[in-house]
Amino acid sequence: MSAEVASSDIASINLYAQKFHQGFLQCRDTETKGRILAATRDFAQGEIILEELPLHIVQADAASSEFSTLKSMCEAKKGFDYDALWYWAALRSLCLEDLGSGFFSWTLLDKDRQERLLLLHTGEVSGPSRATQAIARQLVPQLRDVDKLERLLQAWIHNAFDFSDEPSGYATYYFPSFMSHSCYPSAFWHYGADAERYVLRARRAIAAGDEVTVSYLEETLLLSHVQERRWDLFETKQFWCACERCTGGLDKSRGLACPKCPAGAVFGRVPDPGPAMDGDLLAAHLEGAVCGACAHVLTAAEAVKLHKQEALLVAALKGWEERKMTETEAALTDHLLTSGLPQHALADKCWEHLAKFYKSKRQYAKVAEICLARSNFHAAVFPGLSAARGWSLEAFADALVSTTRATSGKKRLRGGEEAADSLQVLYRALRAYAESERILGIMFGVKHEFPEAIREKKSVAEKMVFVKLGVA
Known part of the structure; x- marks a missing residue:
């Protein structure tokens, strides 16, 4: 495309922006990313940037x-x-x-x-x-x-x-299609109440002049390791991501236990920019990793051994897509995750299956433990608001409420002490619901069905507290 045609296209796009979106975003042409959208004014976190009907x-x-x-x-x-x-x-x-x-x-x-x-x-x-x-x-x-x-x-x-x-x-959608992808996006989009309207909100504060980016990946995939994110984008959108989370430094979604000290963790290296053969994890990206606790440097042999642990989980996850997890697999997986993967995207995927397994067994305390671990992982690997974390907090609170219900029908052996314990569990659930509602309310709007559903659950939990206090 010639420079004249490109300039004419951008002028047309910005004329559209002025007519339908008050010119709050402006299209620009860049050497590295092509056309992008930049803010022409400040936006507060959670503020609606634009709404648009489908093209x-x-x-x-x-x-x-x-x-x-x-x-x-x-x-x-x-x-x-x-x-x-x-x-x-x-x-x-x-x-x-x-x-x-x-x-x-x-x-x-x-x-x-x-x-x-x-x-x-x-x-x-x-x-x-x-x-x-x-x-x-x-x-x-x-x-x-x-x-x-x-x-x-x-x-x-x-x-x-x-x-x-x-x-x-x-x-x-016409105008939103000119936004670039980032694995640390500044904005978040969702469908409006009419199920067709594109609604764009600021995921964090955006200053005038800043590029406005969204994620082309689902929220859960934003938490995955770099190899998987980049490969998914290549397969679906035919480009190799080079955002700040995909270039340089350590992959915070690929943390494994240090083989030399019990408290330490080692993180894989972010792959080099450019094409890859596939989205598989490589042992080479672990070699030379340094433990944050004891400063041990992973040898090639240690990297291969840790990579074999990852490969076992990858194979297991593929199997669980077709069948249910067995009790033996649940126990072994639980042990491996606790001892070997302190901060890993594969652990997050395994936790999802483990939560379903323990929920089917009505072991709600175990479900709550897993959901809390997932929420902590989401907070650790993604530097901003994450809908996935909002949903994991909601699941954590749900499990706590189910735990209280499951124990309330049993014979009370400790009297007032048991009632106090149940209250503490419900208070934890209410705090988790509140944080989940805050996150999803910012991202989807307070009137969206997600935060509204949490408010209903929170109301039920509050009534349970009143019953425990004897003031219902």
Whole structure:
């Protein structure tokens, strides 16, 4: 794209920003990241930065003969790099000028919205792929410009948001699509009350002139180790993250127990910038790690041994995706996490399965212990507001309340002492609910269903306290 075209595009984008978003954000072109959005005024934490309706929504359509044909083509032929829904989104983004007259089972997009959609992707397209050409021949033989179908496909792949599960669907938003990703984003987005509106809030205070970034990853994946985050972004958005959490220093989500001292931990090194073979953890990134307690330096042999522990957990996690954890596995995993992984993303994933296991056994005290460990891990590895931490605190409080309920029906052996213990448990639950409500209220807004659900739970816990105090 020429400098003149790029300048014209940015002028058009900023004209849109001024018209629909009061110019509070401005698009800029950068050498390293391409187009970004920057704030033109200060935003306080939790403040709404913008709201926007979707540019286009496309969902799977079982009643459409074209969509059924497209699914069959994707399943039967090689060379189709994407699922049928991606190609369907591109087809659904064609306009009348592209196709002329004819009958279609879908409504054609208007030209203005199509032009905005095409502006979302500025990468080079060397021509239509074989899959795109085959789709055009089969489903829209009158299409005048097959290159455009490929460009629309790439616009969707690089800018789509998950919209619905049943039926599966994607949405694109115009202005928000110019925001860059960061694993330490300054803003957070969610769907509004109408389930379509894009709502952007400041995750932390933003000053005028600051770039406004969001995460392209789910909240839970923001807590994972660098290798997994970068690989996921490459697979889904086709770029290698180089944000401040993905370049240089130590990977705070990959902490293992020091082999020389009981209290120490060693952290893996953040991988070098640029492409990787896959998202797997490497022993080489552990070699030379220094224990924060005793200053021991990991040897190559020690790094390999610790890496084998990680590999065992990775294999176990894959197994638990298909079957339930056994009692023996729960005990062994619990021991390994306690003794070997003081601050590791793999431990967080294992804790999720352990919590489900102990909950099925109604061992709520154990569930609470695990949820608290998860919450502490989330706070340690992510330097800011995390919805995942809000949810883990909520789960921690839920488990404490369930513990109180489970013990209240049992015969009281210690009288007033037991009642005092139950009150302390409920007070801990109320504090956890309050912090969870604070976090999720800032990120989603106080009227969102998440903080509202916590307020309801908190009210129930407060009533339980009153009953214990005899003032209900």
